[in-house]
Amino acid sequence: MKRKFLGIDIGGTNIRGKIISEEGNTLGERKTLSDARMGISRLMENLAGLIEGFAGEGISAIGIGIPGTVDRASGTLVQAPNIANTRNFPFTEILSEKIGSATPVFIENDASCAALGEYRAGAGRGSNSIVMITLGTGFGGGIILDGRLWSGENGFAGEVGHMTINPSGPLCACGARGCIETYVSQVAIKRIVSEHAELSEKLAGTEESALPESLAELAREKDQAAISVWNGFGANLGVGISILVNILDVKTVVVGGGLSGAWELFIGKTLEEAERRCLGGMQRGLQVKRAALGDDAGVLGACYVAETGLGESC
């Protein structure tokens, strides 16, 4: 009998589920509210409810992408800054009890899932190794080397947002100064606009989450200050890419997340700076690609986590 894999992406607002066939075809999709801010118990209830909605589908394994640090081997959620009471939470054990099923459950970091999704079915298709950068509220990342997700020794690998690009730069939420996240993220855009009187005035009243798009519109209308912000954003992204490429020597960097919507406003400076700073320049055959799957990358990647997990546990 052919196998089916259920992938689940836990976001701040929604939990999304998708079933794929062995061939990678989507067989069904559902979503529900996550209520992640109301704590882990409520989240687990919602998650179990979503999974029960797929009952009778004959699922071989479940993969779950979680916004936090996970210990894959034991199925423990080590920490998740945006979900209350999650330190060292025995995630797969409790979920299996709740759904009363022996279907194997595998967990993974959500940014790693997105990287897997783009690697197998999106902009990274055909590559051996990729780094995926997700430009959202923060600056997230996932690393795939020679076809395998590199998660690190603690499951913390790919925290690329906390690469220092200026030791005396702005203070980051992590407590350090000058992490790339303080220059290239939604949080960064907010800071940069707030420090610029003219832009602050033009964008007054814009909600934080809408700020990058409004700033992009200004730039498309040829506002010089807005253009200059995106130029700086692009150049700093290029610095970050060059650091990753000098260390890892991958040929493909995929850039996704909400802020990649402003692609044409920053990518020129990104490539210019990356070329200047990558040893051996573009001789390396480096390609910086725009993510192709949007929000689907994470949930699809979670399906692959299910598939891979099952393969390794056989």
Added chain:
Amino acid sequence: MKRKFLGIDIGGTNIRGKIISEEGNTLGERKTLSDARMGISRLMENLAGLIEGFAGEGISAIGIGIPGTVDRASGTLVQAPNIANTRNFPFTEILSEKIGSATPVFIENDASCAALGEYRAGAGRGSNSIVMITLGTGFGGGIILDGRLWSGENGFAGEVGHMTINPSGPLCACGARGCIETYVSQVAIKRIVSEHAELSEKLAGTEESALPESLAELAREKDQAAISVWNGFGANLGVGISILVNILDVKTVVVGGGLSGAWELFIGKTLEEAERRCLGGMQRGLQVKRAALGDDAGVLGACYVAETGLGESC
């Protein structure tokens, strides 16, 4: 019959060779001048001469560490900035012809060999994954993930000296600004001393290669300016280590090379800065260790390249 592996380390001055047994015991050692500056032909002659000195030893495979970028699969030396006429040089083919032997030859980058040496027999022993940083003229590196050398898609991985830590910093030999090599290397020490009138005067006439040791002596004699240079050196090394650890999440970073002789003068600041900048702090169990093998790391690592190469080609 038990196998024997010949490892060779090609340096700017000498070529060193070592034979080890399957158990890792040293069975013999030789060295000769490399004359690397006189070009690749002369170097190949010297290399063949060294290998012929081991004739009759019954060597199973030869591993060679080269200061350059290599294509392992084809045995090509892609580029070596310090050896003339080496672009895309068919290294293993020409060497095999020259020594007239069918003994398999495997080549590797020298910094990667040093990382392998420390990983298997030095400060990295017992670790799953390490980054090795070599502080010499420049800032070199080698990356071992889950027991395997990560060489990258072009063989360029581990060029950690060209991580940007300040986009508007000093000009690096690579053409970019603010690479960590411009802050943490012998070249950096030379620049920093030259920009400091008092230190320049105290160290006038010191040869470039002796500068770090002389500066360390000054600091040990409580010269405040010298102490302050080593503090800055240490802090910048800590920034670099945090970048590597945030990306790769290895628990062990090994620091070697000539400049690690000033260990006690910089390591305090290094650890302080790394702790501040590594996400999750020292919860990760990060250890920054001093390399244990000195110059032996590279030649021993080359022996392991021979062993691994033979294993993979069987």
